[in-house]
Amino acid sequence: MKNIIITVITLLALLIAVVILRTWMHTPADEEAVEPSQRTADVNRAAARLAEAIRFRTVSHQNEADFEAQAFEDFISWFSTTYADVIAAAPMERVGHYTLLLRWPGSDAGAQPVLLTAHYDVVPVIPGSESAWSHPPFDGVIADDIIWGRGALDDKGGVIAQMEAASALIAAGFTPRRDIYFSFGHDEEVGGGGAAAVAAKLAGEGVQLEWSLDEGSFLFEGMLPGLDKPFAAINVAEKGSVTLEIIASGTGGHSSMPPRDNAVNRLAEALLALREEPLPGGLSGLSAEMFDAASRHMAFTYRIPFANRWLFDGMLDDTLSATTFGNAMLRTTIAPTMLSGSVKTNVLPIQAVATVNFRVHPRDSVQDVVDHVTRVVGSEHVSVRLPFGGGREASKVSDANSAGFGIVSRAVREVFPGAAVAPGLMIAASDTRHYGKVADDAFRFTPMVVTQEDLTGFHGTNEKLSVETLGKGVLAYQRIIELAAGAQ
Template sequence: MLKWSLRGLGFAVLVLIAVIAVRTGQYRPAPVAENEPFAFGADLDKAVRDLSAAVTFRTVSTDMTRPDFRAFLGWMETTWPQVFATMERVVLDPATPLYIWQGRDDTLPPILLAAHYDVVPVAPVALDQWAYPPYAGVVADGFVWGRGTLDNKGALVAIMTAAEQLIGEGFTPQRTIYLSFGGDEETGGTGAQAVADFLTARSQRLGWALDEGSFVLDRIIPGLDVPVASINIAEKGYVTMTLVATGAGGHSSMPPRETAVGKLATAVAKLQATPVPGGLTGVSEEFFDALGRYFSIEKRAIFANRWLFEPLLEGILAGAPSTDAMLRTTTAPTMLSGSPKENVLAQRATATINFRIHPRDSIDDIVAHVRDTIDDDSIEIEMNRDFASPASPVSDSSGPGYLAIEASIRATFGPIASVPGLTIAATDARHYATAADAAYRINPFRITADDLTRFHGVNERLSVENLEKGITFYGSLMSGL
């Protein structure tokens, strides 16, 4: 009998191995369409000079009164004169120009291409770490250096250069194209909101919109040796809550067994120990299912056999902050306060927790999660809903906008991998999404891990090669619209 059951067990193991192997073998990247490379005669040297000049305007949106904003808009007029002569331009508050390129067929839904030209401040303490001054627009070593080159003036220059070139070639789009350049993306994007309201008031429902939010990621994802274009189809929401615990206060020489600080600390510890539930569903599943196919065979075996390895896989992904953020709403305690003096008991202690909301959760879901988790009615939850935004809708990864963007990525970068992704930070795209049937997020630049610290950091730069790729991408995209 024992012999028989051992044999049975051996057989079952063999079947299991065979199933895993077959499923792994079938789990391969979707065949990549060869897109004809897009040949474009745009003047790259001029584009480099233009990006260099764009950097010299200190469009730092923490101070919208700076004259640089108006000056930048005037500079755009003279830098791309055919765009200015051909398209209608309206400037929405604050300092957000919207260019309207009238299409030949009004029955087709218009589309919108966006970038922003405001920048974050340069930290004075880090000034001496810059290889070149941050607002000089130095061109050296194959790069344009300076604040805003990557984020996001490079995209603006690429869009405008491509449009100028297409107009010069006599091209008129079939459908109307809007070009929108946010003046205050870094401080909330009321400009982009105004653009969405402008379009909605004119019943201009966009077929789709394209803004920043991701890149062609070159060896940034651990274990992936091929560049992959992450075309993001959704964006996380944002809410900050402040937990408030109160106590009697008094001298610290005779403390009660329960203090405001102690209650608060317990609540924060519970929230840390109880992440918002998440997992491989919805956009997270789409992303990892598309991405997993490009991994080495051992990793592919795990992704291909989720029926068996799901808990293991989710554990691995939850183990690293970057992948955990793709799976769930994240919980980040960021600020704490107690009493103002070491020997005084706090009458009021507060903890500020920042959540980035996954598209599967609503703001109210997060409030309920916090309530249930801390399980202490004496702690109040304060929240400013005006500063909160829900996650964006999830756009279709097989819709016409997605396919057009994907085709232009491949016409620019060759037959590279592309996956539908999730933007974990906040961008203007969430505002444009309110006026569009779909919103996508990618900048057509290839970035490496080395570039990541340059965003909002020191030595921000964009390679001349990337600028060229960007012009090609937008040229390819617009010429098909």
């Protein structure tokens, strides 16, 4: 008996020792040490220009008839004057009417080009919500070192930061070794026809980019528990999207003598079944890579499960899946959005329909989603249909071990010392669904620190960007351009 107890205690001690040792060793991979950037950007000039850019109402409306061409023309003429120095070095042309494409020619014609991109259209401000803004959304107010207005974050800040970076490099006498393209879309918020035209144009000219860098994620603060440094998830893929209708049928008639199973009850049961049986997911592939890299920067206790997945995988999966962010990273998500049933209060429906939007994880295809839903809810009375076309597949996953990823990661670590960098997955859509077609690798990341509170302004009220954040963005883009196209 005594021997058994000793054996159990020894094994337990050994297990704990292994867990602790593995956690202790679970630290950031040996990254090449970088010198923190000592530079400063001309932040006041950058901020003033972003404020000016915000004043042009380059709004993308859902209804094409509301498009105000003059605002776009005015923006383009302001842009051409303001960045005449950049355009002199990198001639600009208009593609797809209002999208701006600049090519900064490199000295080595054989080197593969790269693309930096952003968009200058913005989403509308919800009518009636203007008074909730601390400063009017299109006034371009700078107050207390913050630039206020629609587009500050999404994505005129990106346009200005990239142009200020190029302008500063030109002033310093920099000439690129390889071609650098800048593309500024005019309709990202409504499908990105401009970006598609740019991609088609580049393809037609036989241009294949080594990589492209578009908006996507930022450096987030307070996003992951246990991580007290800015977290830069450089997105290497974006989710797809498909919307399905689930249709339940039933016998119609008067509601005074209803059968037990009417169409609405059947639909409700189908939706519950789908909630109980989501698409399989879990910590594998890109999701695993992201949490592995991020967790290496976490506090010790938070690192334990990630360092010991052989022991804690099930628990980790459950814990992450219970959060909206974690769940969106781990699997295809399911969001019922619209419902319809009978046309009158006392008429039993012969059909009840739920519209359900799925954001497709790169491990699944649109067909996988349709098959899964059909298997879970399909029956004699319940069917599934694809009413809005075939949906959009998730993008391919770009290489997080490529030179391009290394350049963006290095620039981030120089300008934001101590930041945790990891490959990430974009859950929304970007213009890169088009640009990615002419790029070996496509990254989606804006080098600016953003808090949870800042994110509420994204497509929302009180969109803003701090002058300091914009300045850091300028420096980061400068380093990205230098590292990508500097003399070797």
